[in-house]
Amino acid sequence: MIRAAIGYVEMKPNTILIKGPRIIDPGSGLDQVGDILVQDGNILAAGLVGDGVPDDCRVIDAGNLVACPGFIDIHCHLREPGFEYKETIATGARAAARGGFTSICCMPNTEPPIDNAAVVKFIQERSREDAVVRVFPIGCVSRGRRGKELSEMEELAAAGVVAYSDDGDPVYDPNLMRLALAYSADLGLAISNHCQDYSLFRDGVMAEGRVATHLGLAGIPAAAEEAMMARDISLAGLTGGRLHLTHLSTAGSVPLIRQARERGIRVTAEVCPHHLTITDEWVMGPGGMESGAAGLSSYDTFTKVYPPLRSQADVDALVQGLADGVIDCIATDHAPHDLSCKLDTYQDAAFGISVLETALGSALQLVHQGLMSLPEIVDRLTAGPARVLGATFDSLATLKPGTPADIVLFDPDLEWVVDTEQFASMGKNTPLQGTTLKGRVMATLVAGRLVYQDGQNA
Ligand code: DOR
Numbered sequence: 001m002i003r004a005a006i007g008y009v010e011m012k013p014n015t016i017l018i019k020g021p022r023i024i025d026p027g028s029g030l031d032q033v034g035d036i037l038v039q040d041g042n043i044l045a046a047g048l049v050g051d052g053v054p055d056d057c058r059v060i061d062a063g064n065l066v067a068c069p070g071f072i073d074i075h076c077h078l079r080e081p082g083f084e085y086k087e088t089i090a091t092g093a094r095a096a097a098r099g100g101f102t103s104i105c106c107m108p109n110t111e112p113p114i115d116n117a118a119v120v121k122f123i124q125e126r127s128r129e130d131a132v133v134r135v136f137p138i139g140c141v142s143r144g145r146r147g148k149e150l151s152e153m154e155e156l157a158a159a160g161v162v163a164y165s166d167d168g169d170p171v172y173d174p175n176l177m178r179l180a181l182a183y184s185a186d187l188g189l190a191i192s193n194h195c196q197d198y199s200l201f202r203d204g205v206m207a208e209g210r211v212a213t214h215l216g217l218a219g220i221p222a223a224a225e226e227a228m229m230a231r232d233i234s235l236a237g238l239t240g241g242r243l244h245l246t247h248l249s250t251a252g253s254v255p256l257i258r259q260a261r262e263r264g265i266r267v268t269a270e271v272c273p274h275h276l277t278i279t280d281e282w283v284m285g286p287g288g289m290e291s292g293a294a295g296l297s298s299y300d301t302f303t304k305v306y307p308p309l310r311s312q313a314d315v316d317a318l319v320q321g322l323a324d325g326v327i328d329c330i331a332t333d334h335a336p337h338d339l340s341c342k343l344d345t346y347q348d349a350a351f352g353i354s355v356l357e358t359a360l361g362s363a364l365q366l367v368h369q370g371l372m373s374l375p376e377i378v379d380r381l382t383a384g385p386a387r388v389l390g391a392t393f394d395s396l397a398t399l400k401p402g403t404p405a406d407i408v409l410f411d412p413d414l415e416w417v418v419d420t421e422q423f424a425s426m427g428k429n430t431p432l433q434g435t436t437l438k439g440r441v442m443a444t445l446v447a448g449r450l451v452y453q454d455g456q457n458a
Contacts, residue, residue: 015057021067026379027398041448070102070406075331082111093131095425097452100408109168115140117159181241195228249307251317270331273362301349329384336427354427361437
């Protein structure tokens with residue numbers, strides 16, 4: 001199965017030569033076949049490395065592979081503290097390394113939620129001990145994620161959160177959102193809102209439309225997302241705050257963001273691999289309505305996710321928005337769940353998909369279908385998310401000399417079959433189980449340390 005094996009000679013680990021990959025670095029505009037020289041955890045040179053290569057350095061033969069900055073995921077759920085039976089910081093970080101991610105930002109819907117400095121500190125310490133990639137906590141917008149009063153946003157910023165969100169739930173109260181955005185203008189961190197109007201959402205479990213009607217399941221209208229996005233954009237205009245819109249799923253969300261930008265409003269947006277590649281037909285299984293299962297009205301609870309999988313027209317508009325740069329980046333919304341939460345009726349199953357380990361293979365479908373170029377996809381996984389989060393991430397999203405050697409090597413053409421038994425994530429909840437993806441991570445380095453290689457985590 002492994003087409004381009006990676007061989008290396010263990011000699012002088014302080015200096016590593018990555019030989020012969022196609023180097024794509026949107027941060028410096030580099031796209032060429034060359035070498036990368038890493039010394040003491042930092043990039044010494046990328047492209048033409050010149051004469052300064054020590055004879056005894058460790059060599060990674062990366063001919064036929066793509067080398068780029070490690071991916072940055074600005075939206076994942078690590079479940080620790082509180083739900084360690086679903087995922088831990090250690091397992092989530094190993095899953096990230098397998099997926100090519102070297103920096104991940106974890107959402108605060110933990111127990112306790114990340115709404116004070118002590119929980120931020122816990123996650124930072126646990127990450128230093130257990131995580132093979134860099135972990136950055138996102139703090140709550142509201143105290144206890146209850147949506148009533150603001151969290152101690154300044155204390156959270158001082159402790160090191162990289163954004164604020166009540167993800168899993170929206171910031172429902174418009175005045176609370178207004179205040180949060182006003183503070184975000186001063187603190188320089190984004191408010192990342194999960195847009196979901198409860199009164200439109202009601203008890204919906206999948207996208208409103210033909211498939212929901214066929215299955216007799218309660219639908220969620222596109223307006224549940226778009227109405228709150230329009231509200232948030234208006235509030236960002238009012239306050240001058242930094243608004244980030246999470247997991248776009250509808251065609252109508254894209255022009256809202258485009259128009260907001262044209263009006264000079266500070267808004268960024270992300271889209272998930274599943275919303276770019278699969279539709280609500282998958283609720284009935286990979287063959288959708290076409291499959292034999294359609295007549296039986298069966299469903300796959302691993303497709304249950306918020307926001308829901310939508311129509312092909314929505315998928316097409318989101319891909320176009322990502323290609324145009326209206327949507328800044330791809331984020332996973334990795335949401336691991338234990339099987340008992342998913343082996344249930346569609347109505348009662350938990351929302352969420354385990355995504356970190358399939359994200360690249362899914363995203364590369366857009367390249368293989370000729371919808372986006374490879375450098376564009378790399379940009380949306382590296383420089384794009386760094387632009388959303390700001391200056392802290394600039395040096396982690398490029399291969400410029402002097403920056404940390406966070407690097408992913410992948411084979412864009414290697415086909416592999418998704419097998420959740422092989423996942424490092426404890427979350428086996430993916431509708432992609434058993435499907436073939438084209439494009440696979442071969443190795444991941446964080447600060448020059450090999451944390452994943454060919455099926456094995458460090
Ligand atoms: O499907 C989802 N699952 N969407 C969210 O916004 C939250 C997430 C979770 O925490 O399980």
